[in-house]
Amino acid sequence: MREKIKKVILKRTITLVERVAFKSSKDPSRWGFYETPIPEKLKNRTKHNS
Secondary structure (H helix, E strand, O other): OHHHHHHHHHHHHHHHHHHHHHHHHHOHHHHOOOOOOOOHHHHHHHHHHO
């Protein structure tokens, strides 16, 4: 049960990070990021999903 909850939280966190990274790449100054490095794992994951 605990493992399942951890996975859900991790999934949500990753989605949030992806969203912020995506928004910041569109409008960097607004978020205060100039370049948000996306980990290789996430890049590969998004390719598989599409």
